[in-house]
Amino acid sequence: MKIVPLARTPRTYSAMAYLVLGTWNRLDDVNTLVDVGIDDFIAEEISHINTGVGKRPVDRIILTHNHFDHAGGAATLKERYKAELLAWAPGPGVDRLLQDGEELRLGDQWFEVIHMPGHSHDSICLFNYSEGVLFSGDSPLRITTPHGTYLAAFTEVLHRLASLPVQAIYSSHDPPLMQGATALLQKSAALATAGHQVNFNPSREGFAT
Numbered sequence: 001m002k003i004v005p006l007a008r009t010p011r012t013y014s015a016m017a018y019l020v021l022g023t024w025n026r027l028d029d030v031n032t033l034v035d036v037g038i039d040d041f042i043a044e045e046i047s048h049i050n051t052g053v054g055k056r057p058v059d060r061i062i063l064t065h066n067h068f069d070h071a072g073g074a075a076t077l078k079e080r081y082k083a084e085l086l087a088w089a090p091g092p093g094v095d096r097l098l099q100d101g102e103e104l105r106l107g108d109q110w111f112e113v114i115h116m117p118g119h120s121h122d123s124i125c126l127f128n129y130s131e132g133v134l135f136s137g138d139s140p141l142r143i144t145t146p147h148g149t150y151l152a153a154f155t156e157v158l159h160r161l162a163s164l165p166v167q168a169i170y171s172s173h174d175p176p177l178m179q180g181a182t183a184l185l186q187k188s189a190a191l192a193t194a195g196h197q198v199n200f201n202p203s204r205e206g207f208a209t
Contacts, residue, residue, distance in 0.1 A: 001020065001021070001022065001023060001106075001107045001108055001109045001128070001131060001133070002020070002021040002022070002023060002107065003018055003019075003020055003021075003133070003170065003176075004018065004019040004020075004021065004049060005017075005018055005170075005176065006018065006019055006037075006042040006045050006046070007041070007042070007045055008037060008041070009037060009038060009039055009041035011039075011041075012038060012039075013038070013069055014037040014038040014039070014041070014069050014072075015035050015037055015038070015067075015069045015070040015138070015172040015173060016035070016037070016171075016172050016173065017033055017034065017035045017036050017037050017042050018033070018034040018035070018135065018170055019031070019032070019033055019042075019046060019049065019051075019058070020032045020033075020034060020106040020107040020109075021049075021051060021052070021107045022052075022107040022108030022109075023107075023108060024108075025050065025051065025052030025053070025055065026052070026108065027052070027054065027055060028108075029052065029055070029107050029108045030059045030060055030104075030105045030106060030107065031051050031052065031055060031056065031057060031058050031059045031060070031107070032058070032059065032060045032061070032062060032104075032105075032106040032107060033058050033060070033061045033062070033077070033083070034062050034064065034106070034126065034135050034170075035062075035063060035064055035070045035071070035137070035172060036061060036063075036070070036071065036072070036073040036074050036077050037069070037070070037072065037073055038068060038069050038072035038073060039072055039073045039076070040073045040076045040077055040080070041073070042073070042077075043077060043080060046058065056081055056082065056083070057081055058077065058081035058083045059081075059083055059084065060083055060084045060085075060086065060104075060106075061074055061077060061078060061083050061084070061085045061086070062086045062087070062098075062104070062106075062126065063085070063086070063087040063088075063091070063094075064123060064124055064125070064126075064135065064136075064137025064138065064139075064172065065087075065088065065089075065119065065120045065122045065123040065124070065137055065138065066087060066089055066091045066120075066122055067120060067138070070137070070138075070172060071087075071091065074091075074092070074093055075092050075093040078093050084096070086098055086104070087122065088115060088122040088123070088124050089121070089122035098113045098115075098124060099113065100113060100114065100115040101113065101114075104126070106126070106128075109128045109130060109131065109133075110128065110129075110130075111126040111127060111128045111133075111135075112126070112127050112128075112129070113125075113126060114126070114127055114157060114160070114161070115157070116139045116154060116157045116158075116161075117151055117153050117154055117157075118139055118140060118150065118151050118153075118154030118157075119137070119138040119139050119140060120138070123137055123138065123139055124137065125137065125139055125157075125161070127161075127164060127166070129164075129165065131167065131168075132164075132165050132166050132167030132168060132181075133167065133168050133170065134161070134164075134166045134168065134169045134170065134181070135170050135171075136169055136170065136171045136172075137171070137172050138171070138172050138173070139154075139171075141158070141161070141169065141171070141184065141185060141188055142184060142188060143187070143188035143191045143192050143195075144191070145191060145195075146191045146194035146195055147195060148191075148192070148195040148196070149195060149196040149197075149198060150192045150195050150196070150197060150198065151197075151198050151199075152197040152198065152199050154192070155189070155192045155193055155195075155197060158185070158188060158189045158192055159189045159193070161185050161189075162182070162185040162186045162188070162189040165182070166181040166182055166185060167181060168181060169181050169184075
């Protein structure tokens with residue numbers, strides 16, 4: 001698996017996008033964008049990347065959530081690459097809704113979809129067991145105080161992540177974390193548990209009490 005962090009547009013605030021490719025660019029690899037940023041700025045960079053002979057540069061786009069700084073360019077890039085667009089919640093151009101626990105092929109590896117409400121009702125993480133790679137979107141995984149307020153559902157998933165063999169965390173606004181991922185998640189899970197828990201039930205469209 002090759003993970004290529006793509007440059008963010010200098011014009012305005014935007015999330016980072018990642019292009020996931022297979023190690024050898026085989027025909028059956030699924031070239032995948034995890035988020036796209038606020039516009040189609042990343043298309044120029046992608047045009048200079050070796051994404052495989054006879055393959056579309058992007059087969060699939062997965063949104064970690066539908067906030068505009070992550071998804072603003074999705075419709076344009078979907079049309080440019082004739083790519084499938086996947087997300088947890090309905091949105092412009094979304095072809096299919098994701099399910100918690102389903103497995104998706106990114107590049108030449110399989111990732112599990114993990115629904116993680118907290119930052120937003122439709123936030124997801126993507127985890128690959130074989131290489132320990134976690135795409136976390138904007139999920140707040142770095143908790144530094146026991147005095148915060150957290151959705152109970154978020155805290156539950158955070159404990160689950162802390163039990164996984166996470167080796168690297170690719171988030172949307174920070175450099176990739178390549179060391180100490182497990183320790184970070186375990187500390188954050190403990191602090192979140194010590195905080196105030198709110199028992200909302202996240203739905204596809206928002207929070208339902």
